[in-house]
Amino acid sequence: MLFVVRADVDGQAVGQASHRIEQGGKGALGLRPGRLNLITGTIDDLPGGQFDTLRPQLWLDWSMLVMIDLDNTLADRQRAVADWADEFCRRHDQETRTVEWIIDLDNDGYSNRRDVFATINEQLGLRTSVNGLVANYRRRVVELTEPTAGAIDFLQALHQNGHKVAIVTNGSSQSQHAKIDALGLRDLVDAIVVSGDLGIEKPDAKMFEAAARATGAPLTNAWMIGDSPHHDIYGADLLGVQTAWLRRGRQWTESEYYPTVQVDSLRQLLPDLGI
Numbered sequence: 180m181l182f183v184v185r186a187d188v189d190g191q192a193v194g195q196a197s198h199r200i201e202q203g204g205k206g207a208l209g210l211r212p213g214r215l216n217l218i219t220g221t222i223d224d225l226p227g228g229q230f231d232t233l234r235p236q237l238w239l240d241w242s243m244l245v246m247i248d249l250d251n252t253l254a255d256r257q258r259a260v261a262d263w264a265d266e267f268c269r270r271h272d273q274e275t276r277t278v279e280w281i282i283d284l285d286n287d288g289y290s291n292r293r294d295v296f297a298t299i300n301e302q303l304g305l306r307t308s309v310n311g312l313v314a315n316y317r318r319r320v321v322e323l324t325e326p327t328a329g330a331i332d333f334l335q336a337l338h339q340n341g342h343k344v345a346i347v348t349n350g351s352s353q354s355q356h357a358k359i360d361a362l363g364l365r366d367l368v369d370a371i372v373v374s375g376d377l378g379i380e381k382p383d384a385k386m387f388e389a390a391a392r393a394t395g396a397p398l399t400n401a402w403m404i405g406d407s408p409h410h411d412i413y414g415a416d417l418l419g420v421q422t423a424w425l426r427r428g429r430q431w432t433e434s435e436y437y438p439t440v441q442v443d444s445l446r447q448l449l450p451d452l453g454i
């Protein structure tokens with residue numbers, strides 16, 4: 180939220196008001212007497228009664244909805260799966276090349292977990308339960324997952340600039356919420372939309388509409404950021420939402436639809452979001 184406040188009182192009075200806010204509020208607003216003051220924040224940043232004291236003349240709701248994918252966008256799933264595959268192969272005395280084979284089987288998480296582990300079990304001649312392998316995999320990958328480079332700073336910058344932020348992710352309720360908590364992302368966003376909670380998946384429009392509803396921000400002028408052309412870009416594009424595709428070293432190959440921008444990191448995207 181961006182407040183545009185004209186300090187419509189004489190310099191001394193505004194100085195007093197500003198002083199009171201600095202002492203009683205959550206932080207120094209630094210109002211300058213007799214000037215237009217731009218304040219980024221929410222109404223909660225202004226302590227009770229002080230907002231009236233300032234007599235704001237103009238108050239713009241400048242907030243924009245920014246929806247962000249979790250896996251391989253905010254959370255470095257690729258690295259976590261590679262580390263897990265390495266551990267797994269060491270434990271089962273497998274060669275290094277088997278690590279690459281398992282990572283390919285995983286297919287960025289889009290393969291069916293049980294099918295993947297049934298294949299691994301069979302090909303490697305392991306005499307273990309598929310259920311147990313899947314459970315261990317799920318737990319260990321969450322433990323090994325770290326934020327992608329700059330993800331925390333990116334979310335903080337979005338909030339500081341008054342944008343509404345929603346994580347919109349496909350996956351099971353248990354693993355996605357566990358990952359979000361492990362990475363400390365829950366308090367950095369306004370809403371979390373997990374496909375497992377709703378029984379629908381991106382690119383279904385209902386996923387993005389749920390984010391808009393949960394944040395109270397419209398899809399007009401909204402953004403969707405993600406690494407999957409089909410799930411993140413295609414679905415949001417159908418709704419007229421601006422889209423940012425994280426390349427992750429890949430080339431765009433779709434010809435029916437295109438992202439608004441292509442970036443190699445979240446940080447690169449800040450200017451497009453007015454930051």
Ligand SMILES: [Mg+2]
Pocket residue numbers: 248249250251252405406407
């Ligand atoms: Mg993803």
